[in-house]
Amino acid sequence: MGLLLLAGLGGAAWLLPAPGLGEPVAAELGRSGVENPVTAVLLNFRAFDTLLEIAILLLGVVVLWSLGPTPWPSSPELVSxxxxxxxRVLFPAFVLVSAYLLWRGSHAPGGAFPAGAVMGAGGVLMLLAGARPWLSGDVYGPWRWALALGMTAMLGVAFAVMAGGHGFFEYPVELAGWLILLLELAAGLSIALLLFALYLGGEPPADWDTRRPA
Structure with a gap:
């Protein structure tokens, strides 16, 4: 079954028109606010798709947290x-690489998703190293707001440009670069926290920032 699916996807890719949408994207790149065509597609021309991708990550966290609180490690003494x-040595490197990927995304391969993935991996490493998370399951806590930051920022920008007389995610040319930078920062942080939250395996207890394993 897997081979049939792979063959079907390969056949569909083979039948795609060449050179695809590369030429239309290149023609509009000067109006996108960035120099990298991938970033232009993800956060300008098809920003609605990126909004849905972040929404799926957030939905995954909501569903996972609804199953119950995350357990404490049963054997914290087994940590290497x-x-x-x-x-402690590598986490600053994770932060630096994430910042570099965010900066690079405007003119070369990079952007919010790889930056968020790297930062999320750094958070997982710290958790494996025995770090006590600065988390709280409080409904009104900053943790929950940070998880929704990416989707909130994208919706805020989309509705703001509509209020200015433009279409949904239709940025004014003179503001496109700054709006994309804002969305890159918000989406990168949100993606990192969402991936970290998915790794936790459940909702943090309200007193996790003060509790210790038994």
């Missing part, structure tokens, strides 16, 4: 003694 030192 090398991991805490490794985490």
């Amino acid at each position: 003694p090398a991991l805490p030192a490794l985490g």
Whole structure:
């Protein structure tokens, strides 16, 4: 069955018209606000698709958290003694690489999704190293607002440009670059936290920032 599916997808890709949408994207790139065609597609021409992708991640976290609180590790003493030192050394590198990918996304391959994935991996490394998360399951806590930051920012920008007389996600040319930068920052942070929240396996207890494993 898997081979049939792979063959079907390969056949569909083979029948796609060449060169695809590369030429139309290149023709409008000067109006997009960025120099990288991938970023232009993801956060300008087809920003609605990116909004749905972030919404799916957020929905996954909501569904996972609805199943119950995340458990404490049953054997915290089994954490490798090398991991805490490794985490302290590598986490600044994760932050630096994420910032670089966000900056690079405007003119070369990079952007919010790879930056968020790298930052989320850094958070997972710190958790594996035995770090106590700064999380709280409080309904009105900053953790929940940060998880929804990417989708909230994208919807806010989309409705703001509509209020200015443009279409949904139709940025004014003179503001496109700044709006995309804003969305890159918000989406990158939100994606990192969403991936980290999915790794936790459940909703953090309201007192997780003060509790310790038994």
